[in-house]
Amino acid sequence: MKQVLLTGGTGLIGTRLTQLLIEGGYSVAYLTRGSRSEAKINPKVKQYRWDVSKGTLDENALLDSHYLIHLAGAGIAEGRWTAQRKQEIIASRVDTIELIARKLKASGHRFEAFVSASGISYYGADTGSERISEQHNAGRDFLSEVVIKWEAAADEIAALDIRTVKLRTGIVLDTKGGALKSFLIPVRLTIGSPLGSGQQFISWIHTDDLCRMYIDALENSSWTGAYNAVAPNPVTNEELVKKTAEVLQKPYWAPNVPSWVLKALFGEMSIAVLGGNYILNQRIRLETDFQYEYPELEPALKAILT
Numbered sequence: 001m002k003q004v005l006l007t008g009g010t011g012l013i014g015t016r017l018t019q020l021l022i023e024g025g026y027s028v029a030y031l032t033r034g035s036r037s038e039a040k041i042n043p044k045v046k047q048y049r050w051d052v053s054k055g056t057l058d059e060n061a062l063l064d065s066h067y068l069i070h071l072a073g074a075g076i077a078e079g080r081w082t083a084q085r086k087q088e089i090i091a092s093r094v095d096t097i098e099l100i101a102r103k104l105k106a107s108g109h110r111f112e113a114f115v116s117a118s119g120i121s122y123y124g125a126d127t128g129s130e131r132i133s134e135q136h137n138a139g140r141d142f143l144s145e146v147v148i149k150w151e152a153a154a155d156e157i158a159a160l161d162i163r164t165v166k167l168r169t170g171i172v173l174d175t176k177g178g179a180l181k182s183f184l185i186p187v188r189l190t191i192g193s194p195l196g197s198g199q200q201f202i203s204w205i206h207t208d209d210l211c212r213m214y215i216d217a218l219e220n221s222s223w224t225g226a227y228n229a230v231a232p233n234p235v236t237n238e239e240l241v242k243k244t245a246e247v248l249q250k251p252y253w254a255p256n257v258p259s260w261v262l263k264a265l266f267g268e269m270s271i272a273v274l275g276g277n278y279i280l281n282q283r284i285r286l287e288t289d290f291q292y293e294y295p296e297l298e299p300a301l302k303a304i305l306t
Contacts, residue, residue, distance in 0.1 A: 001025065001026065001027045002026055002027065002066040002067065002112075003026070003027040003028070003029055003046075003064055003065045003066055003067070004021055004026050004027070004028050004029070004065065004066070004067045004068075004069060004218070005029045005030075005031065005048075005061055005062070005064075005065035005067065005068050005069070006018070006028065006029070006030050006031070006068075006069045006070075006071060007030075007031050007068075007069070007070050007071055007072035007096055007097070007100075008070070008071030008072035008073060008117075009028070009030035009031075009032075009041075009045070009071065010030070010032075010040075010041060011071055012172065012174055012176055012207070013071055013117070013172065013207065013210060013211065013214075014030075014071045015176075016174075016207050016208065016211050017069070017071075017211040017214055017215075018042055018045060019042075020208075020211050020212065020215060021215065022042070022044055024215060027046070028042075028044070028045045028046070029045065029046035029047070029048060029061060029064065029065060030045055030046070030047050030048070031048055031049075031050045031057070031061055032047045032048070032049060032050070033049070033050065033051065034049060046064075048060060048061035050099070052095050052096050052099055055099060055102075057099060057100065057103050059103055059107055062100070062103060062104060062107060062109050062111075063107065063109055065111065066111065066112050067111055067112055067113050067114070067115075067218050068100070068111045068113075068114045068115070068157075069114075069115050069116075069214060069218075070096070070097050070100075070114070070115070070116040070117060070154065071117050072092060072093065072096045072097075073089070073092050073093040073117065073150075074088050074089050074092040074093075076089060076143070076146075081142065086142060089146055090145070090146055090149055090150075093146065093149070093150040093153070094149050094150060094152075094153045097116065097153045097154060097156070097157065098153050098156060100157070101153070101156040101157050101160070104157065104160055104162075105160060110160065110161065110162055111157075111162050112163070112218075113162070113163045113164075113165070113217070113218050113221075113223075114154070114157050114158070114162050114163065114164045114165070115164075115165045115166075115167065115214050115217045115218060116150070116151070116154040116164070116165070116166050116167070117150075117166075117167060117169060118147055118150055118151055118154070118166040118167055118168045118169065118226065119143070119146070119147045119150075119168055119169055120132075120168050120169065120170050120203055120228060120230065120277050120279045121139070121143035121144060121146070121147055121277075122138050122139070122144060122147035122148065122151070122168055122226075123136050123137075123138065123139050123144070123277060123279070124138075124139025124140065124141055124143070124144050124277075125139065125141050125142075125143045125144070126200070126276060126277070127139070127276070127277045127278070128201075128276065128278075129201065129278055130278065131278055131280055132228075132277060132278060132279050132280060133228070133280045133282040133283075134168075134225075134226055134227065134228055134282060134283050135282075147168070151166050151226065154166055163221060163223075163224055164224065164225075165217040165223045165224060165225065165226075165227065166225065166226040166227070167210070167213060167214065167217065167227055167229040168226055168227065168228050168229055168279075169205065169210060169229045169230075170202075170203035170204050170205050170228075170229065170230035170231070170234075170277075170279055171202050171203065171204040171205070172204070172205060172206075172207055172210060173204050173205065173206050173207065173300055173301070173304055174206075174207040174304065175304055175305065197237075198236060198237045198238030198241075199236050199237070199238065199276075200236065200237050200276025201234045201235070201236055201237075201276040201277055201278040202234060202235055202236065202237055202240050202276060202277075203228075203230040203231075203234040203277050203278065203279035204230065204231055204234070204235070204240070204297070204300075205229060205230050205231045206231065206293065206294035206300040206303065206304070207304075208293060208294070209231065209292050209293055209294055210229055212290075212293070213227075213229055213284070213290060216288065216290050220288070220289075222287065222288065223288065225283075226283075227281075227283045227284050227288075228279045228280060228281050228282065228283065228284065229281075229284070230279045230280075230281050231281070231292060231294065231295055231296075231297075231300070232281055232285065232292065232295045233295060233296060233297065234277075234278050234279065235297050236276075237276065239297070240297070243297055243298055243301060244301060244305070247298070247301045247302055247305050247306065248305060
């Protein structure tokens with residue numbers, strides 16, 4: 001039985017991915033810090049200790065594993081972007097994988113494949129209605145900086161002659177966390193309305209489709225480099241809120257939440273909801289055999305909400 005080692009395994013994506021990997025016949029292991037949240041880890045999951053601040057890692061985690069998936073990263077929208085918070089967002093993604101790269105180089109161990117989370121904000125927090133494929137250049141704002149450094153750290157493992165895949169992930173639809181959970185609160189309170197103009201594009205993906213992409217990327221050697229991990233059909237913010245209200249059979253309020261209100265509440269971080277991206281899943285569509293379970297928004301929402 002082959003073992004998959006995960007960083008950030010207790011998060012939204014990691015929890016579901018763990019279930020699917022175990023169901024698929026894999027052994028799953030986490031790199032953990034021994035915090036309280038990890039007391040709820042699936043009993044079938046092995047745990048290896050690491051301390052990124054001290055540069056320590058149980059090297060058996062690497063030697064025992066055939067694959068690595070990197071999901072670790074502080075939440076982008078979990079607080080105002082102070083200078084300290086920005087550094088935490090970057091360090092949580094970069095320092096973690098750089099530590100693994102150093103230990104791998106020292107040990108000489110080679111994974112069969114490495115798949116790293118990444119983000120569509122690589123292209124910029126707001127690219128308007130322009131159709132964006134993997135061939136587009138990186139943006140120049142803070143969120144772009146985060147992803148550029150994130151992917152550069154992942155490339156340190158690629159430099160060790162390990163097949164490396166980077167999944168530039170869109171808005172993940174799941175009620176347990178992420179953007180949809182935030183949208184659901186006002187909708188369920190019958191005050192759901194678009195944010196800002198409401199015309200900003202949201203490139204989304206159902207949690208299960210994303211997790212299945214990770215597994216496909218592990219198993220199929222044709223996957224290499226960066227892919228836009230989004231569903232085939234982006235929607236506007238207004239369409240997402242309206243469709244969510246319809247699925248939940250709740251009222252939909254036409255008045256939008258003004259941009260100035262969101263800027264006052266969240267400061268610079270407001271770009272995360274006021275910006276938008278129309279992202280094309282070009283490489284997945286043309287270069288892989290991956291099949292989506294939820295290519296359209298309404299069935300995806302119904303699967304999650306009903």
